[in-house]
Amino acid sequence: MDLSIAAILSLDGAANGAVYALLALATVLVFLVTRIIFIPQGEFVAYGALTFAALHAQQTPGVLWLLLSLAILAGVVECGEMMRRRQPAKRVALQVLGLVWPPLLVCAAVLAVTPTPSMVLQGILAVALVTALGPLIYRLAYQRLADASVLVLLIVSVGVHFALTGLGLYFFGPEGSRNPTFWDAEFATGAVTWSGQTLITFAVMAVIMAALYYFFERTLQGKALRATAVNRLGARLMGISTQGAGKQALTLAAFIGAMSGLLIGSTTTMFYDSGFLIGLKGFVAAIVGGLASYPLAALGALFVGVLESFGSFWASSFKEVIVFTLILPILFWRSLGQLHNDEEE
Template sequence: MDATIAAFLLQDGLTTGAIYALIALALVLVFAVTRVIFVGQGDFVVFGALTLASLQAGMLPPTFWLLLGCAVAGCVLDCAIAIRHQHLWRLPRILLNYLLPSTLVWAALSAFDLRNLPGLAQVALTLLVVTPLGPLLYRLVYQRLAETSVLMLLIVSVALHIVLLGLSLLMFGAEGFRTEALSDVALTVGEMQVSLQSLMVIGCALSLIIMLYLLFGHTLYGKALRATAFNRNGAQLVGIPTRLAGQAAFALAALVGTCSGILIGPLTTLYYDSGFLISLKGFVAAIIGGLASYPMAAAGAFLVGTLESFSMFWASAYKEVIVFTLVIPVLLILSLKHSHSGEEH
């Protein structure tokens, strides 16, 4: 291996690591606010990339129907609860909150020639279609289980991922897709070419790392979100809307996942089931950060991406084994570093 090959592998590792960093940040974000280990985070990556691919092909994205179905289900659920408690005055507001966003998205998708839209407009439509799925899934799946144990929430997350995997196969089929690059510009550094797409991925990851670190560490709103995970009842007593906090966390996670799919789509072919492996590697990075530290999770993600890239060169058949084996010494170190607490009741 010469210096040029090493530099190319390092560039590829940092680009891949940036995607894993975004996934790890979303996992840490959701866990910090809701105590949910969100196994389905990678599904938002797939939804983002394949929705953009549908728009670039001039098709109505199938994820819109998933959005509409979730909105109708949430509307029916909240209306039933309002009727049961005889709060009929809430019905118009519930209908407006659930059905108006989907109607606006439908209007935006129907008003334009999707194939010939500018790239940024297609990206904006992708975000409008996929991001609302986050809070809707929280309302339908997790909100009523917020007081249960972390183990129960993990089991529910696995079940939700299996459902989303089946829906993804139904919506997009088994064929893989690769989106058009947002920019074809390449910069020459010595003997190596660095694509602007790769720099956008790394820049987006670093920007989100800084934003989330500042949000949760230095703002009152971020600390209020974290308080819902540490003591949900105490947070309610001091006036923190815990349901809104959970929905906000899932909305941010869906936004981050969708952005990840948009950024990685031109670099690799994504299939309906690609999200699970991406989530696992992001989870390895999140474990390195102890599911609590955004900078450490990001550093772990870049380590995972670089290790995977060099493993593909030296031992491509064992690259997955090498990456996932990394979690063993990390867990041992964390186990020795932190005292064991009693089983959660």
């Protein structure tokens, strides 16, 4: 291996690592706010890529029907709790409809009025539709168990993962798709060629990280999420809704996952179950940060991407093994520096 090949592999690994960094940030965010180890994060990636592929092929994406079904189910659950607590039905109905109908109406209007919308508009619609899944999934799967142990929430996450994978097979089918790039330009720097899609990937990662920093440091909702992450009971005593914080966390996670699907869908063929391995690599990066540090998680993701790239060059059949084996020494090292506590706080 010479320096030119090493530079090419490093660039390719950094591009994939940028996507893993976004998923790692989403994983850390959800865990800090809700204590949920959110295994289905990768399903948002697959849904985003496949929804964009359906819109690009001028087909009605199956996620529309999934959204409608989840909205109806969430409405039934809300009505049942409303009857038990004797709360007004109008406010609950407006909350449920406000989560789903805007992206549904926008998508229906664009599909009906514009025969050939631009790729950018298709990408925005795909992200909007997948993002709307986040709060509905939290409402149906996690809200009633918000105070359960981390182990119980992990088991629920496994169930949600299998449910979303099965629904993905039903709504999108077994066929894979590889989406077109948003920018076909290429820029040569010595032996390294920068594609336009790679530059977009780095730009999106930087923008999302900057937006998250501004959100958590400068906005009231972001500070409420930080307070919930620090102390859930204290946040409740200060009037912060931990249920609302959980919905916001999964909304952000769904948005980040959908954006990641648009970025990675042009570099690899995406199937209904492709998101699982992608999400696991983001989870490995989150483990590098101890599920607590955003900067360390981002750096860990870049390292995972570069390690995967070089591993595929030297032993392509074992690249997944190489990446996932990385988690073992990290967990061992972290276990040495932390005291064991039998009782969960």
